[in-house]
Amino acid sequence: MNLRAEGLQFGFSASRPVLRDVTLDVTPGRVTALWGPNGSGKSTLLRCLNGALRPQAGSVLLDGCPVERMTPRQIALQVAVVPQDTPAEVPLTASEVALLGRYARGGPWGEQTAEDRTVVRDCLARVGALDMADRWFAELSGGERQRVVIARALAQQGRVLLLDEPASHLDIAHQLELYQLVRRLAGEGQAVLMVCHDLLLAPMYVDMAVLMAAGRIEAQGTPAEVFTSQNLRSAFAIDARVAWTGEGTIRAEFPQTGQKI
Amino acid sequence: MPMRPHPIQPSLLVAALFVLVAVTALLALSVGDAAVPPGEVLRAIRQAISGDAGNDATSRILLAIRLPRIVMALAAGAAMGLAGLASQTLFRNPLASPYVVGVSSGAACGAVLGLLLAAPAVGFAAMPVMSVLGGLAATLAVYGFARRGGHFGHSLLLAGIAVSAFCSALTSAALYLAGERLQTLVFWLMGGLWQSNWRDALVMTPVACAAGVALLALAPAMDVALVGERSARDLGVAVRRLQLWLLVIVAVTTSVAVSLTGVIGFVGLIVPHLLRLLCGAGHRGLVPASALGGALLLLAADTLARTATAPAEIPVGILTALVGAPVFLWLLLRRSRQGATP
Known part of the structure; x- marks a missing residue:
């Protein structure tokens, strides 16, 4: 299941384009990650990729089929999304929220099957959220809610997983667990794309790094190819010394003054 | 594992409500100006079902006067419960209702205008049709x-207040010009079921049933809609189409109910x-629980309204508002005390 964006142009208004000629492949078996400054178009790209936003030019192809010709249900069967924010005031329990991931696979009257319940349990277990299954979603912490929403996306059993800053509410231990989880999913043949900000942990778990700035893809390749002092300077306007150690571990030093160049 | 936060299994609740509705209906048949003991009621029903409808006074009271009113209360109550549920999901606000968001006033306004302007030409159908349009x-x-x-x-409640006020002004203007029909209209606006007959009941019942079936079919999508438009779309719901369906269901059920019973608030909320x-x-x-709960509440309220001060009758809309408004305030308080927890 290959997800491909070709020459995407998108803008909420004609005068301010958000995406300019973006071409990107989200490949099965790989973890692809997007970095870039705030407002560089990462989340917008993600929302174009699952057909929630319609680009003004270019196309998004899911195994060669344009997503704009697919219904939301057809897309949801293949592509699962973990959004940046989920409203907290939802009158459901954590397991009921995760069960919503089964909607696209459900029958017309929405009867729960034994399979639905098993899948939801497994998915909650995979993100370490099984013990909060019967608590109100609204009463969970931000990080706990994030894990439940990831479980919901897993319960969709799609073959493409798009995550928008999935680590943003997670503590360090759960960030590590998340990255290991996406690695395992890629190992199972899923195509994973996530939006990241973190330059210290995430690069170690990523096959393909994509750096965006001002709606364009500035660089893509392995993390070692993409995270160079020069690329970081041109994308983020920061002065960083980046070094890669032998085991694929990134070390970055940022000058304390942090002056702009 | 922590305790399940829902006190009652949905299927159990539906079953309990069903039994309560049946018992209340039986009670409602037996009370009134002429008290008919429940045994007598059951006998009359058995007779009617077997075909030889007794022509005695008791049978006539039960079948021609009380039963249509009870069927009407059940159908209109179910319609109100369903419309309330649909609007709460549509607006993602557990305190929304057709009454709060202005649909009832629009329907009332349409019905009054229909009665005054169109009824002479069109007849009986003018009120429900104009009410649905309004x-x-x-x-x-x-x-x-x-x-x-x-x-x-927030915008929803504010827009609801503005639209309600506008429609009420139009209704008042129509009443001002109503002349000798003023009294009929005012009594109708207060909301009551005393004019119920089989014709009304046979309009309301299919509408309520259709709304129930449609909402059951939409139930899985409505569950998903609770997490917001964006996520609902990501999870596979055609959000615009769902909203359109809910909108039509809210408007049609509420308007038909209003045109036949007047404005009865707070049941749907x-x-x-x-x-x-x-x-x-x-x-x-x-x-199903909202349909049965609405039916139960309206039937109980109407039975109280026609027996409590017999031979005079309290318009049931006044009763539901008198009880409903404090309950609504209590729910508001409860919500703000518990924060966002449902």
């Missing part, structure tokens, strides 16, 4: 304004809200 127009206006005006929940506290927000349980 209700649809009000719903569309509120929905359209709420979508454009920032925080959806309180019933789904209370039931959600009992059995959770899953719509597969909440749809």
